[in-house]
Amino acid sequence: MIRPATRDDTHTICELIRALAEYERLSDQVVLDEARLREHLFGPRSFAEVLLAVEAGHIVGFALFFHNYSTFLGRPGIYLEDLFVRPEHRGKGHGKALLQAIARLAIERGCGRLEWAVLDWNEPSIAFYRSLGAQPMDEWTTFRMTDDAIERLAGETT
């Protein structure tokens, strides 16, 4: 069963984000604050939406996404920031059900693309994504500026 998350799910969403970071071996990057996440998801300016996978009344997985925009298509898309199912609940179709719910939202909302990023060593996920018809954007590399570089650039005189 898939349902949209509400304010009251924020604590569980935080736990799932931490579990995802552990799986991705990126726990050292997590500086998440629960009250701030609640505000960012369910406050007046919502930055992302969350769907939850529920099994026998327990939340076992989540998908967190927001809209991006393709200027070439001239249409919005959906960017899937996080997709995670607790390891002990895998192989039962929860991940696919979450992605399917998002695919249906994409169609309802006139979105031309559904995109996400995967770590190159994550072979099981890559095989799963390929089986759904997703294509790797191998010719593109994402660049990122973080706090220090952003502040340096912002502070330079022009």
Next chain:
Amino acid sequence: MIRPATRDDTHTICELIRALAEYERLSDQVVLDEARLREHLFGPRSFAEVLLAVEAGHIVGFALFFHNYSTFLGRPGIYLEDLFVRPEHRGKGHGKALLQAIARLAIERGCGRLEWAVLDWNEPSIAFYRSLGAQPMDEWTTFRMTDDAIERLAGETT
């Protein structure tokens, strides 16, 4: 000079998007519609923001961006979908001025990251981005589902 775009700039933004696609050798992917773009940028539900670089009263470049969200940081970020300066106006700092304006917005808005994608063969841009302190996210690959795959997944019975 950098200024935010308004409704009246939509035609010029379309021209710049087409010029960018030509530069990226991706013109075959462009199915942009001007009226729809105007609605998506300046209608009640805005999917992206645009800054323009102006030289002697002429628009010579643009940056189109929207907010993404990092669950690990628990903060919004800025994703730069397009950054383009007309070839005949390069080398005068317009690209850097556009990026700098976005870096300042990122700070004002509490954003922890500024991200964008670059084609792997685009060495001049990559060198420019590295010079600003941006890092390539080499260990990640973006996956994309487009219309057909989205519809197939959405239509499957569960």
